[in-house]
Amino acid sequence: MTLGHTRFQANSNDLHQDPLVVGLHIQGRFDAEGLPPTLSRIDKARERGCSRFLIDLEHVSFIGSAGIGIFLSLVEEMRNEGGGVVFSHVPPSILRIFEVLNVLEFLEIVDDRERALKLLLAPEQQPSP
Amino acid sequence: MAEMEKDILEERDLAALRKRILGLETLLELTRSLVSVQERKRLEGFLMLTVMGILSVSRAILLARLDEEDSFRIHARGLRGEEVRENLRLRPSGLFARRMRVARGLVDLRADGLPEREARDIRYLKKNRLHHATPIRMKDKLYGILILGERVGAGKIAPFESQMLRSMLDIAGIVMDNADLYDEMRKANLSIQEQNERLKGLDQMKNQFLSTMGHELRTPITCIIGFAECLRYPGIEDDKKEEFANNILGQSNRLTNLIDQVLDLSALSEQSLTLHPEKGNVNTLIQEVAESLKIDIHHKKLSLDLELNPTLPEAYFDTKRTGRAVRNLLDNAIKFSPENGHVKISSAVDEDEVSITVSDDGQGIPEEAIPSIFERFHQLDSSDTRSYGGAGIGLSLVKEIMEKQGGSVSVESRPGKGSVFTLRLPRTPKPESEPSDPVEQEAAT
Numbered sequence A: 001m002t003l004g005h006t007r008f009q010a011n012s013n014d015l016h017q018d019p020l021v022v023g024l025h026i027q028g029r030f031d032a033e034g035l036p037p038t039l040s041r042i043d044k045a046r047e048r049g050c051s052r053f054l055i056d057l058e059h060v061s062f063i064g065s066a067g068i069g070i071f072l073s074l075v076e077e078m079r080n081e082g083g084g085v086v087f088s089h090v091p092p093s094i095l096r097i098f099e100v101l102n103v104l105e106f107l108e109i110v111d112d113r114e115r116a117l118k119l120l121l122a123p124e125q126q127p128s129p
Numbered sequence B: 001m002a003e004m005e006k007d008i009l010e011e012r013d014l015a016a017l018r019k020r021i022l023g024l025e026t027l028l029e030l031t032r033s034l035v036s037v038q039e040r041k042r043l044e045g046f047l048m049l050t051v052m053g054i055l056s057v058s059r060a061i062l063l064a065r066l067d068e069e070d071s072f073r074i075h076a077r078g079l080r081g082e083e084v085r086e087n088l089r090l091r092p093s094g095l096f097a098r099r100m101r102v103a104r105g106l107v108d109l110r111a112d113g114l115p116e117r118e119a120r121d122i123r124y125l126k127k128n129r130l131h132h133a134t135p136i137r138m139k140d141k142l143y144g145i146l147i148l149g150e151r152v153g154a155g156k157i158a159p160f161e162s163q164m165l166r167s168m169l170d171i172a173g174i175v176m177d178n179a180d181l182y183d184e185m186r187k188a189n190l191s192i193q194e195q196n197e198r199l200k201g202l203d204q205m206k207n208q209f210l211s212t213m214g215h216e217l218r219t220p221i222t223c224i225i226g227f228a229e230c231l232r233y234p235g236i237e238d239d240k241k242e243e244f245a246n247n248i249l250g251q252s253n254r255l256t257n258l259i260d261q262v263l264d265l266s267a268l269s270e271q272s273l274t275l276h277p278e279k280g281n282v283n284t285l286i287q288e289v290a291e292s293l294k295i296d297i298h299h300k301k302l303s304l305d306l307e308l309n310p311t312l313p314e315a316y317f318d319t320k321r322t323g324r325a326v327r328n329l330l331d332n333a334i335k336f337s338p339e340n341g342h343v344k345i346s347s348a349v350d351e352d353e354v355s356i357t358v359s360d361d362g363q364g365i366p367e368e369a370i371p372s373i374f375e376r377f378h379q380l381d382s383s384d385t386r387s388y389g390g391a392g393i394g395l396s397l398v399k400e401i402m403e404k405q406g407g408s409v410s411v412e413s414r415p416g417k418g419s420v421f422t423l424r425l426p427r428t429p430k431p432e433s434e435p436s437d438p439v440e441q442e443a444a445t
Helices: A032-047 A065-080 A092-100 A113-121 B002-036 B040-055 B081-087 B095-102 B120-127 B159-232 B238-269 B282-292 B294-299 B319-336 B367-372 B382-388 B394-404 B438-444
Strands: A003-009 A020-030 A052-063 A084-088 A108-110 B060-065 B072-077 B130-138 B141-149 B278-280 B303-307 B315-317 B342-349 B353-360 B408-414 B418-426
Touching: A020 A032, A020 A113, A032 A065, A032 B040, A052 A065, A052 A092, A052 A113, A065 A084, A065 B040, A065 B072, A084 A113, A092 B002, A108 A113, B002 B040, B002 B159, B040 B060, B040 B072, B040 B141, B040 B159, B095 B130, B095 B141, B120 B130, B130 B159, B141 B159, B159 B238, B238 B294, B238 B319, B238 B394, B278 B282, B282 B294, B282 B303, B282 B315, B282 B319, B282 B342, B282 B353, B294 B319, B315 B319, B315 B418, B319 B342, B319 B353, B319 B394, B319 B418, B394 B408, B394 B418
Parallel strands: A020 A052, A052 A084, A084 A108, B303 B342
Antiparallel strands: A003 A020, B060 B072, B060 B141, B130 B141, B278 B315, B342 B353, B353 B418, B408 B418
């Protein structure tokens, strides 16, 4: 599994509110082996004060339970902090797993990056009740 | 209509089957992964995330038990870390901890009948929507408590999921047990390494001791032989003969004292040295020791003050060995005092003790060296050894002699200002140690 890390710069109107959205681009098998580097990247981003994540799953071939655990806890934490997590380019096989686990409604899933950024940077982006 | 219902049922069955397959795959992955993780924190984090994933839970806390004292490390997911650290204090004697010690499987905290007014821990968990808790154990040992929030999707935890959770936690218990054993093994290895270093240090001390002892023995013998040869020359004046004879006597005494000390040290090591404390007056002892070192004091042109309390009560001590202890301190004071310096011995009484203080205005002892000066074979450094002589056994012998008869020795010193050594002796006999109770010993093992 390889992990890409992209920083998206928001437009100037949003800078004073939340200047950064961290993009995580995950590839291959997202299982026990891939957890430590992913967690490390998430922790570093959070230390910088980032509370908005765009997670691109386009090239993920497998996701294990611990990987799903990370996503669920990250979504909950970011909502608690007034941020958010959006998943983009989710392959059908991964969607099926989300569906089996009944977590589809809990996750924000979009088709493309532009829509994801729009959601993350929307002023109404607030924690779910 | 019937066809549609059949389709829905088949779809549901299929979903359940998929979930079951995912669960089994997870169990397999967990087993494979957990056994390769030996570090406890990583293990706990991985376990928590896996359970969250398979049960679709977005918030969880893992309380990892750290030791037998019931202290817990907190891992939290989906909650604000600060909030957890500030608010959650699991009290070992609290209801929640006690409930978890006996629980088997997942406990629904809402339905468990735990009285909220008594359980602050439970109130905190409920407030944060953490409704289920389960112990992680191996046999009867509690390794941690996993507390889970609500599921993000609808639905209760199915029996199959409960069963899978039990299997996961059973594996986790075994792996945590292994991780603890691994930790213990690592600590034991470190301890062996430390012992090894200590033994190396002792070996080095022994070599240094042998080398110094050779020097210490050779010096008086050389003097004795030299002065004895001088005495054989015809025509030596009588006053010179007396001086040579005194030198031979002085060096012989020094040699005898050194050999006695080595024998005492050896006897103390083998626990075969028996002291015979008796009631006596330390002033007399001090005067005798001072008298025996008069020649050395005279040679170094030192002034010796005796400040002896005339109303000193008697104390309990072994005359021969305590005399040796006082002599060692006085020897050191003479050795480390500059020419024309001052040495003082005083006696005093405290409530239960009689004290003997030997002070000098010599070079003093550096603060960092004070804790180790009473260790066997310890010397300040090799250059001091050459300048002042000594085998590094005098002070350790003083300490061991004093402790063996219920007394003590202490030192105060400042570099350049001199040192003050104080011996304390009991005024009443040291109580005999009582034989241990064999029944208690058996119960303890």
